[in-house]
Amino acid sequence: MHKKDMVSYGDYQRTAEWILSHTKHQPKVAIICGSGLGLLADGLQNPDSFPYSDIPGFPESTVPGHAGRLVFGELKGKTCVCMQGRFHMYEGHPLCKVTFPVRVFKLLGVETLIVTNAAGSLADSYNTGDIMIIRDHINIPGFSSISPLCGPNDERFGPRFPAMSSAYDKDLYRLALEICKSLGISHFVREGVYCMVGGPNFETIAEARLLHKLGVDAVGMSTAPEVLVANHCGMRVFGLSLITNRVVKDYEDKEAVNHEGVLGVSNMRSQTLQMLVTELVGLMDVNNNNSSE
């Protein structure tokens, strides 16, 4: 691993200290917004917002649909921090930079991470616009040791060999399903397995068929690294995929996915996602500090 691709404990601390000196909010919940899902941050009350370019140690966000802002505020009385835009491996960021904010959040006192993403569906029963609650993931880059947990392990964050058999919190998962029922949206809510690929290209037909055979329900280019790092440092995790397109599995099929289409579907459904996340944060058990005191 190159030195430039390493981040020290002091680097995370410096960023956390900078944040604490710029906002009174002390978040317990962090939310990462996927492509076109930045609206999730717009519901925060008493917001403090910082462009990533102002925050020491934060990389730059280069993907359309990822505004590149960190927003602090309250959702249903609970203090949250929201990443309006995430970092992807395909942008050229090393995975320690992709996941840098997660460890900074840990140092700020965050206990729960909510991840969202845009994804293509492999499951035959899924429709564009469905919301998939992530039950588990397959991390394809991780199969070849491309993982944010590779390299020297810092025990201050977590163990060398973390278990990942409960990567997504079952209580939050069940709570979200109940909320979907009460919101009357269960007919387009699914439960499934997300698979991370490196991107930035979308899948070939052969790759799509392989993922389908593997039991993947939805595929995307993010999320797994953040979930690994959050679990490693003891956070509980909840994840949502918005199904923005069907992944083509047939050589005769002329449909071709593109990022603009992905953003179009995200924008169409972002209000529903915002409702679901807001209710979830409101009902989840959080040992919250009141930042306005």
Ligand SMILES: O=P(O)(O)O[C@@H]1C[C@H](O)[C@@H](CO)O1
């Ligand atoms: O950040 P997410 O995973 O939501 O972004 C997805 C994957 C690619 O970055 C992009 C493709 O349209 O959307």
Ligand code: HPA
């Ligand atoms: O079909 C897809 N494949 C990979 N990533 C994606 N992100 C949105 N849709 C897709």
